[in-house]
Amino acid sequence: MRDLVRNIRVLRWRVLARHGALALTTLFALIPFVWMLSLSVKPPEEIFQPEFHLWPQKFNGLENYSVALTAAPMHLFLINGLFVCATIFLLQLLVCVPCAYALAKLRFRGRDTLFAAVLVGLLVPPQALAIPHFVLLHVFGLLDTYAALILPWIISTFGIFLMRQFFRAVPDELIDAARLDGLGEFEIIWRVMIPVAVPAIAAFGIFSVVAHWNDLFWPLIAIRSEELSTPALGILLFRDDEAGQFLGPLMAGATIIVAPLVVAFLFAQQRFIDGISFTART
Amino acid sequence: MSGIALSAVAKSHGATPVLRGISLDIRDGEFLTLVGPSGCGKSTLLRIIAGLDAQDSGAVVIGGRVVDGLRPKDRDVAMVFQAYALYPHMSVFDNMALPLRMRRLSGAQRLPLVGALSPGRRPIEEGIRHEVEETAALLDIGHLLSRKPGQLSGGQRQRVALGRAMVRHPAVFLMDEPLSNLDAKLRVQMRAEITALHRRLGSTFVFVTHDQAEAMTMSDRVAVMMAGELIQVGAPDELYADPRDMRVAEFIGSPKINVVPAAALDQGTRAAMAAVPGASALAFRPEAADICAPAAGVLAGSITGVENLGADIFLHVAARPAHSQGALPLIVRVAPSGRRFAVGDVVGVNPDPARVLQFDAGGRRLKARERVAA
Amino acid sequence: MTAVAPGRQHRLSHASLVAGLAVAPAVVLLALLLFGPALAVAVFSLTDWQIGASSFRFLGLANYQALFADRIFWTSLVNTVIYVVIVVPGTVGLGLVVALLIEAQPSLRGFYRAAHFLPVMSTMAAMAIVWGTMLHPTIGLVNRMLAEFGIPATNWLRDPRTVLPALAVIGIWQGFGFAMVLFVAGLKSVPQSLYDAAAIDGADRALDRLRVVTLPMLGPVTMFVLILTATRAFEVFDTVRVLTQGGPNFASDVLLYRLYTESFDFLRTGYGAALTVVYLVIVVLLTLTQARVLDRRVHYT
Ligand SMILES: Nc1ncnc2c1ncn2[C@@H]1O[C@H](COP(=O)(O)OP(=O)(O)OP(=O)(O)O)[C@@H](O)[C@H]1O
Ligand SMILES: [Mg+2]
Numbered sequence: 001m002r003d004l005v006r007n008i009r010v011l012r013w014r015v016l017a018r019h020g021a022l023a024l025t026t027l028f029a030l031i032p033f034v035w036m037l038s039l040s041v042k043p044p045e046e047i048f049q050p051e052f053h054l055w056p057q058k059f060n061g062l063e064n065y066s067v068a069l070t071a072a073p074m075h076l077f078l079i080n081g082l083f084v085c086a087t088i089f090l091l092q093l094l095v096c097v098p099c100a101y102a103l104a105k106l107r108f109r110g111r112d113t114l115f116a117a118v119l120v121g122l123l124v125p126p127q128a129l130a131i132p133h134f135v136l137l138h139v140f141g142l143l144d145t146y147a148a149l150i151l152p153w154i155i156s157t158f159g160i161f162l163m164r165q166f167f168r169a170v171p172d173e174l175i176d177a178a179r180l181d182g183l184g185e186f187e188i189i190w191r192v193m194i195p196v197a198v199p200a201i202a203a204f205g206i207f208s209v210v211a212h213w214n215d216l217f218w219p220l221i222a223i224r225s226e227e228l229s230t231p232a233l234g235i236l237l238f239r240d241d242e243a244g245q246f247l248g249p250l251m252a253g254a255t256i257i258v259a260p261l262v263v264a265f266l267f268a269q270q271r272f273i274d275g276i277s278f279t280a281r282t
Numbered sequence: 283m284s285g286i287a288l289s290a291v292a293k294s295h296g297a298t299p300v301l302r303g304i305s306l307d308i309r310d311g312e313f314l315t316l317v318g319p320s321g322c323g324k325s326t327l328l329r330i331i332a333g334l335d336a337q338d339s340g341a342v343v344i345g346g347r348v349v350d351g352l353r354p355k356d357r358d359v360a361m362v363f364q365a366y367a368l369y370p371h372m373s374v375f376d377n378m379a380l381p382l383r384m385r386r387l388s389g390a391q392r393l394p395l396v397g398a399l400s401p402g403r404r405p406i407e408e409g410i411r412h413e414v415e416e417t418a419a420l421l422d423i424g425h426l427l428s429r430k431p432g433q434l435s436g437g438q439r440q441r442v443a444l445g446r447a448m449v450r451h452p453a454v455f456l457m458d459e460p461l462s463n464l465d466a467k468l469r470v471q472m473r474a475e476i477t478a479l480h481r482r483l484g485s486t487f488v489f490v491t492h493d494q495a496e497a498m499t500m501s502d503r504v505a506v507m508m509a510g511e512l513i514q515v516g517a518p519d520e521l522y523a524d525p526r527d528m529r530v531a532e533f534i535g536s537p538k539i540n541v542v543p544a545a546a547l548d549q550g551t552r553a554a555m556a557a558v559p560g561a562s563a564l565a566f567r568p569e570a571a572d573i574c575a576p577a578a579g580v581l582a583g584s585i586t587g588v589e590n591l592g593a594d595i596f597l598h599v600a601a602r603p604a605h606s607q608g609a610l611p612l613i614v615r616v617a618p619s620g621r622r623f624a625v626g627d628v629v630g631v632n633p634d635p636a637r638v639l640q641f642d643a644g645g646r647r648l649k650a651r652e653r654v655a656a
Numbered sequence: 657m658t659a660v661a662p663g664r665q666h667r668l669s670h671a672s673l674v675a676g677l678a679v680a681p682a683v684v685l686l687a688l689l690l691f692g693p694a695l696a697v698a699v700f701s702l703t704d705w706q707i708g709a710s711s712f713r714f715l716g717l718a719n720y721q722a723l724f725a726d727r728i729f730w731t732s733l734v735n736t737v738i739y740v741v742i743v744v745p746g747t748v749g750l751g752l753v754v755a756l757l758i759e760a761q762p763s764l765r766g767f768y769r770a771a772h773f774l775p776v777m778s779t780m781a782a783m784a785i786v787w788g789t790m791l792h793p794t795i796g797l798v799n800r801m802l803a804e805f806g807i808p809a810t811n812w813l814r815d816p817r818t819v820l821p822a823l824a825v826i827g828i829w830q831g832f833g834f835a836m837v838l839f840v841a842g843l844k845s846v847p848q849s850l851y852d853a854a855a856i857d858g859a860d861r862a863l864d865r866l867r868v869v870t871l872p873m874l875g876p877v878t879m880f881v882l883i884l885t886a887t888r889a890f891e892v893f894d895t896v897r898v899l900t901q902g903g904p905n906f907a908s909d910v911l912l913y914r915l916y917t918e919s920f921d922f923l924r925t926g927y928g929a930a931l932t933v934v935y936l937v938i939v940v941l942l943t944l945t946q947a948r949v950l951d952r953r954v955h956y957t
Contacts, residue, residue: 014760014761014862015761015763018757018760018761019763019764021753021757022754022757022758022764022768025750025753025754025757025772025832026768026771026772028829029771029772029774029775029829029832029833030771030774031790031797032775032783032786032787032790032829033774033778033786035786035789035790035797036783036786039789047795048794048795052797052800094681095681095682095685096682098677098678098679098681098682099678099679099681099682099683101678102674102675102678102679103679106671106674106675106678107671107675108671108672108675108676108679109672111675114679114682114683117686117691118686121686121690121691122943123939123940123943123944124690124694124936124940125891125935125936125939127891127893127912127915127932127935128694128697128932128935128936128939129689129690129693129694129697130915130916130919130920130932131693131696131697131700131919131925131928131929131932132692132693132694132696132697132700133689133693134707134919134920135696135707135925136693138707138708151689152689154685154689155682155685155686155689155690157686157690160682171365171367173363173364173365173367174367174369176329176332176334176354176361176363176367177361177363177367177368177369177446178369179334179353179354179355180332180334180354180355180359180360180361180381181355181380181381181384181446182355182381182384182385183355183380183384184674185674185678186674186677186678187384187392189678191369191380192369195369195371195372196369196370196371198371210777213779214778214779214780214781216780216781216893216894216897216898217893217894217912217916220897220916220920221916221920231779231781231782232779232780232781232782232894233781235779235781235782235785236781236785236897236898239785239898247789247795250785250789251786251789253782254782254783254785254786257779257781257782258778258779258782258783261777261778261779262774262777262778265770265773265774265777266770269766269769269770269773272773272777273769273773273837276776276834276837277837277838277841353670
């Protein structure tokens, strides 16, 4: 009996300790978001006053957010982000999927060489190619256009590799059956491989969109016009702007930039987490 | 007219030969089974007939037409695969409709998205729906048409795979171990259904299996393959009673044929089994011998097992021939007759000399003709 | 045996035509956007070319000599290494602890996982700005909280002693949720039977289980997370660009930021290219180690 009581006490202590520790790390993870949201609805004088309130005494959210939305083309940043990420991803698929299919399921001369090239390509960090990409775009007069944001990314060795690994797991019999049913190779890709590979495509899509929505390095190099900025670059331009000197609107702007992905994540957590860890582990 | 004629079909993977010149005529409407141990090249041969692989040399003729170089879909063949190979993302209906759509809809009508709107597609789709439903009814899967393959049992998937092959009325059905993923009971049932199907459709069936029981029960003729070669082609009873090769004799029949090395026998026993000069192995089926008193038997030994199947009893006997090192395991069938056998009983075994098959050192059958000559 | 079947040639050529069509776009783009440029960087690094200039001279290894003689380059390399050395153990350790805590009991698992993963999803440029205000010397949250305990204010991002650790904390903040998710996946793949066996062998207390079963089984995942985190830490750029621009007095200058300023602010293309080559070599070596480890991981499991 005494043992039982002791066990229950130990158990309860353990539950409490776990929640206590996790509350701390959760606080660490979330506090910047809370801080951002809090400041984004505060008037300037409250931000600078010595005592701190999580919720403002005078709600200034409407003003801050409307300044953020009007002083900088915040909506353009988001639209640009959406457009650029979607285009990159679609083009990546268009290039990667047939190549991955051929690497996984067709026999042709040079296949091993091509796959080796893809593996070598995986090693190259994209930042290392910034100079020649810049030069190339400069030569074709494409700097400071959407094309500059999109073109360097349409070949993804990672995408080829990922899709190839996935396609290899598709049984050969399925493809043979399709050939007997009268499908040509490209029809096999469209009607059989792509539908079967939806999980892998979703994972790659999440990876690709998150990477390019959040990328700062390349837009900083390729883009000069504010109207062409992607979200990450946009918030930086906004900060260095006049209106960005005010913390309330700046935090409101940051919230607007961060929100789309975070909201998407909250709606499809499992998908995102599976996708990101799937791509990381392949 | 859709027989299949293979002439000297050969194929190697790299340096290793997989098929060594296979010549075989399969008659129109015949049910031919390819049997052989794993890795002997059955699937490879089937894939060459289907056009999924190309042979290195030799020719394939289907229905009087040389099909070498024709793509699988132009050969008028359908194939049923071991793991069914159903499209996991399509409903049963779409799985079965796909081969018809690919043949009847034009390239433009098959285009993604826009194809659905193209004129003239409706009546074709109607026809396809009708035919799919007809075939599904025939296979008793009409109620499953809207399901995905993942929601079906193994037997149901097997039927859908058959349906997908049947729906376009091919001249030739190729089946690569289609029953090996089913449990034993279902397998026996599907055997019967496939033979019934064959009778009804009247098309040519080429059926691959490594299960000799399937081969024996289903086929008009059986082709036995070993190591890339055809060893013997014949009706099941012909292969059973008159095997041309030791490997065929051993592969066909269950329980396995009894094989006695001639060297293990003394002169008298050899004579009693009608052994001819040059015979290195004597073989007899379980039903080609009688049990008798130990002293009266040509061979004798103690019973190591009794397998009572009701209509038949199989006795496992460890015979001890004169020059044999260890025991020689034999299986003898006896009719249930009131006599009880127990493990440990010593019995005699008397093979019927007329039904003893004799093979030379290379495993080739020594026929009666040769016996007379010798 | 020698006669080739008449259709074979035709079939083969059809198959290779299809394969050719399928890989052609990828092959062209690989050459144009990846291998060509990689080669170009190497060539640029041997010249004095500047973007826009119509002529150039070959300098041999002069750019590299200048690079290795450049104190700022060495400072940025050392800073990068210091940053990596703080971020990697911090991220991996915190990620592991959080994963173990989350998986220990079922309650609120989903919430904790999502909460810790949120920083991974967020746009670093924006969140860096937020961190900047949190680290602000007077109105920042950090100093306000420290003031409660009577600790004097620090100007975290302007003090050469604190700037790198401050950036590293931000790096850990963004990465540890990712490490956590990978560890959780690793924990899920530890078979229950091992715990049962350990319990029968007497290791039934939580800490014993951790020591005997969990940690050894996580070994391969840990290696993987470690190297992935290291590669990412090596690519630190956003926080530096947004918060410090390498300052104060180069105390937070890192390789990638150096690469960016030399190549695109000062337009010293040749010099930037040499720096890129050095950066490339370092990252490739790191990634190759990763591949080696991954290879071994396959044999383990
Ligand atoms: N792509 C290949 N490369 C090299 N060898 C191969 C290849 N495909 C098959 N083989 C070899 O060819 C031989 C015949 O293979 P096949 O699949 O035709 O055998 P099978 O008789 O169908 O066997 P099973 O009963 O196991 O299905 C095997 O020895 C196999 O190892
Ligand atoms: Mg096979």
